[in-house]
Amino acid sequence: MANCNPSSDKKSDEMATLEVESGSDFIVHVFSSSSELLGKLHEKWSSVKKKPYPAMYSSIFGGIILDPAMMVIPIDDHMVHRGHGVFDTAVILDGYLYELDAHLDRFLRSAAKARISSPFPRSTLRSILVQLTAASQCKEGTLRYWLSAGPGNFLLSPAACPTSAFYAVVIDDTISQCKNGVKVITSTIPMKSTLFATMKNVNYLPNVLAIMEAEDKGSFASIWVDEEGFIAEGPNVNVALITKDKELILPSFDKILSGCTAKRLLELAPKLVEQGCLKSVKTANLTVEEAKGVAEMMYVGSTLPILPIIMWDEQPVGDGKVGDLTMALSDLLWHDMVAGPDTQRLCVPYNN
Template sequence: MQGQDRMVPVYASGTQVLEKIHEKWKSTKQRYPAMYSSVVGGIILDPSMMVIPIDDHMVHRGHGVFDTATISDGYLYELDSHLDRLLVSACKAKIDPPFRRETLREILIQMTAASRCKNGSIKYWLSAGPGDFQLSPKGCTGSAFYAIVADAAGAATSRNKDGVKAITTTVPMKHPFFAGIKSVNYLPNALAMAEAEERGAFASVWVDEGGYVAEGPTMNVAFVTAGGALVLPAFDNILSGCTAKRLLALAPKLVEAGLLKSVHDARISADEAKQCAEMMFIGSGLPLLPVIEWDGQPVGDGRVGRISVALSDLLRDDMNSGPERIPVPYSGSMKNDHH
């Protein structure tokens, strides 16, 4: 709008509003090939139709939790551990899910099948639900479950084979209670990410008040000490990373192969961590990204280390052929839009 005298359009009919929304989604439609809303009670294929009530407490009070999972070559990777974490988050946030775990899981699998997406990710939210604009969730009519499929087609994948830069963020860290809940309150995380980008880094790292390394804004960190130990910061004041835990389970293979001396999670100070031979970011979207520079100083010899490469291969193999995959039943999915 240009001047104050311009009138704000008033749309009395839903059709006119829909036309506007269709216009907005026209170019990006294929990126979200399927969605789900418990308010609607089904899978939605047109992003224009995926609406969240504005009086949903997740929207105006941040009273919601979420999680993700990767779709890799037609399989959902590690869905169960992400779903477990979602339910832990929901419990801590006093959100009683609208469905049992099995139903939530089935909805996510059917939504992925309906999307026909073979590579990408799913994201899903449990919310205190719509109701009113009060702070208390008492007026909510019932908790809600929302989900989307994000197609990875066209997304950059191999951008960081050469390693990335990290910075220590100045953004205050979340209190351990809140860091352990994957809630929609990601303002500190978004600011930490923005700070990294402003300073030419891929992502930032939180160091706690005691000087110990915590985590990144949407990822965990790991180190290989000069003595050959793989160390991940303990999960007591950070989010319990599904990929980090998987790495802890897989990495002993490198001990057997003689590449690593040991594997464990522990408190590690930033001073100690900066003496390490290798450093990496770990998270479901990555799944592993070597860090070659931290706060302007080279990590180890400033090049991607061989343990990082070996660990990355372990995670990739696990995604491609490991036991934590659920085949998506694409052929069984039905479009109900003709009914």
């Protein structure tokens, strides 16, 4: 019979581990107060020299949180136990938010598809994200934000939840141009249906399993192929290909997520057409057979912005080396991120 009244004597972590390993009863500690719990949370972060999450916003708390120990969300939030939430990400580079407006627009389109109403108008959401980034003092990293059906119960329907919830976190990280090629595989994990693939929702279990499958096989990531045999996308990135005729082709966005960085690439790439480096730029459906015959291949995503692919299913892509046109496209996007027009970059005011 379980002991419901554990003694006040505290067992060491080593003893607790021994008990679990030997199969004996494990005594669960009961936190007697919120201050004791908070102390335990602070203990976790006390040895961390550089905090990876310098700031968080929560509409549940109604403000910005700078203490990582308090960066939490309610367990009865429907995003947690039902996956009813959407998210998006913007890059912070040299004190600028790159393409925040494009990402925010997609974020709200995803929310509409998920039938989640924002607790704030778009202008307020944008203002919160800018203020959060400024408060974080982070000059390089990512800004990730979520809209959820909100906390309130553990039912399937969110109808009784008082309000939706908005969360955002600044992640301190290094953003650099990717110049080395990676290996990929064709995923055997079924890709999402069109409704869920075109909505940036938090249901990422297929994506996680696809990444794990690739890692098990010694590859960086994977590529999904749709039910018609056309190239789709990677687990959290778009795919772009350059044919032997120097055509840049991205898979059509009708069944996959319309990546903000991928769309920006489509806007910038015609510069290489004008220079005579590329023949054309377009979106189109490509079969696996056609795709495996291309000269160059790459992932396209916010934090990359381009990652060359040199090996696919243990077969070299093109000559198996990072292509010149891939790097030319990478340079275009990277320059746009670092020194792009004001319409793409939002300067974040930093407090001294």
